[in-house]
Amino acid sequence: MKRLTLILLISLECQVIMAQPITLRVLGITEYTSHPLKYGYELRYNKNKQADIDLVFSELSYFLDSLEIRHEIVRIPVHNSDGANKALIQIHTFSVLDYTTLTNRTANIGMLATPKFTYAPTDFEAQDALAIAALQDARKQAERIALVMGKKIRDVRYIDDEVDRFWFYLKDLPSLRCRLDRANAWLDVLETIFATGENEEDAERQSKYAIWVGFELVNN
Amino acid sequence: MKTPLFAFLLLLTGISALHGQSDDRFIRIVGNASKTFTAFRYKADFTVSELKENEQRKIKAASIHEVYARLIDSLAARGIPEESITYLEGLPGNATGVKQNKYSLALFDFNKIPALHQISLDGFRLQSGLYSFSPVTKEEQQELAKQAIADAQRKAEALAVTIGKTVGKILNIEDNSTGCCGDIKDDNEQTASVTYHINITFRLK
Numbered sequence A: 001m002k003r004l005t006l007i008l009l010i011s012l013e014c015q016v017i018m019a020q021p022i023t024l025r026v027l028g029i030t031e032y033t034s035h036p037l038k039y040g041y042e043l044r045y046n047k048n049k050q051a052d053i054d055l056v057f058s059e060l061s062y063f064l065d066s067l068e069i070r071h072e073i074v075r076i077p078v079h080n081s082d083g084a085n086k087a088l089i090q091i092h093t094f095s096v097l098d099y100t101t102l103t104n105r106t107a108n109i110g111m112l113a114t115p116k117f118t119y120a121p122t123d124f125e126a127q128d129a130l131a132i133a134a135l136q137d138a139r140k141q142a143e144r145i146a147l148v149m150g151k152k153i154r155d156v157r158y159i160d161d162e163v164d165r166f167w168f169y170l171k172d173l174p175s176l177r178c179r180l181d182r183a184n185a186w187l188d189v190l191e192t193i194f195a196t197g198e199n200e201e202d203a204e205r206q207s208k209y210a211i212w213v214g215f216e217l218v219n220n
Numbered sequence B: 001m002k003t004p005l006f007a008f009l010l011l012l013t014g015i016s017a018l019h020g021q022s023d024d025r026f027i028r029i030v031g032n033a034s035k036t037f038t039a040f041r042y043k044a045d046f047t048v049s050e051l052k053e054n055e056q057r058k059i060k061a062a063s064i065h066e067v068y069a070r071l072i073d074s075l076a077a078r079g080i081p082e083e084s085i086t087y088l089e090g091l092p093g094n095a096t097g098v099k100q101n102k103y104s105l106a107l108f109d110f111n112k113i114p115a116l117h118q119i120s121l122d123g124f125r126l127q128s129g130l131y132s133f134s135p136v137t138k139e140e141q142q143e144l145a146k147q148a149i150a151d152a153q154r155k156a157e158a159l160a161v162t163i164g165k166t167v168g169k170i171l172n173i174e175d176n177s178t179g180c181c182g183d184i185k186d187d188n189e190q191t192a193s194v195t196y197h198i199n200i201t202f203r204l205k
Helices: A002-018 A050-067 A096-108 A127-148 A174-194 B002-020 B064-077 B110-117 B138-162
Strands: A022-034 A038-047 A071-079 A085-093 A114-118 A151-160 A205-219 B026-038 B041-049 B085-091 B100-107 B124-132 B167-175 B191-204
Touching: A022 A127, A022 A151, A038 A050, A038 A071, A038 A096, A050 A071, A050 A085, A050 A096, A085 A096, A085 A114, A127 A151, A127 A205, A127 B138, A151 B191, B026 B138, B026 B167, B041 B064, B041 B110, B064 B100, B064 B124, B100 B110, B110 B124, B138 B167, B138 B191
Parallel strands: A151 B026
Antiparallel strands: A022 A205, A038 A085, A038 A114, A071 A085, A151 A205, B026 B191, B041 B100, B041 B124, B085 B100, B167 B191
């Protein structure tokens, strides 16, 4: 009788332990696009005399007015270390169409300029919707995995909005993560050096919002 | 005697093990805040050099003090007083032995910046011009931290509602930006943005 009680107890405990849910950790991702507020160009001139810079500025203003597009022209005074004046002039337009017109016309006159796009400051409240979309993406992924495992989602155990440190994380090869980070940093530098110039397609910033979600899985 | 005792101990261990499995549900959110600061001063460094006679360029010789006096007149005509100028150092003469002094000029009225840059005077050269910002005060940092916490709270609630739960008490706060933003570097732009990040872990109910 006593032995039977012991066997029953062990069996019961095993069942209870086996029935414990497992946690499935999934990274939910949502992709989004940011559009610039202003599309434009940055022009730099090396001139020794202030009068020459003033002339460039007034000619440029006249040229832009002739294009009949809504624009803004800003002059930022900067200087070379040798003291020679360098004029930095920024031209901004407010639509892709106007930017394209500007691009075509400046190409015709052989003007060398660097594209410059101005974005709105980050709207933190707008990130709520992105986080929710990432959470829903995580749920979809978890459902697919649970199905394969013959389990179902019972609940959400945790949500973790802090994901930066987990990108490229490889548990068994921690040193590789550092190398990847370093490689990515170098790629960014090389991209900057060899960039041939942005166009209106590049102006749209593609970004990702990611969130970790831990789901409790139980047997079907 | 031994078997019931063993059974009891086994049961106790099992219960303890099950109980030991934490049932805490949580949501950890990165709260963000940002504030744009406007420069309080425009600081331009410039040099004043003595002038040597140059017939080709039609320049008459002038001492460093004469050139400086012309500059002061030119600045005064543009509403910039001499008090704005601070002497920095005397620079060693170049190969031609021309004496040079280096100065710094502080402008608090930014409308006068274009006028400063329009000065064209032999012997006067602007070397750099940057906007300066006041340090971010402790009160401003605290305000940013508060806003970051509020941002985390709002986002946590939005996510919790989506999964049919509510946000409970705060379990942990990681302030990733403490001491981040005391000084703002001088910059070409008139405004500078400072961001603050705080990770907050809430209980999920």
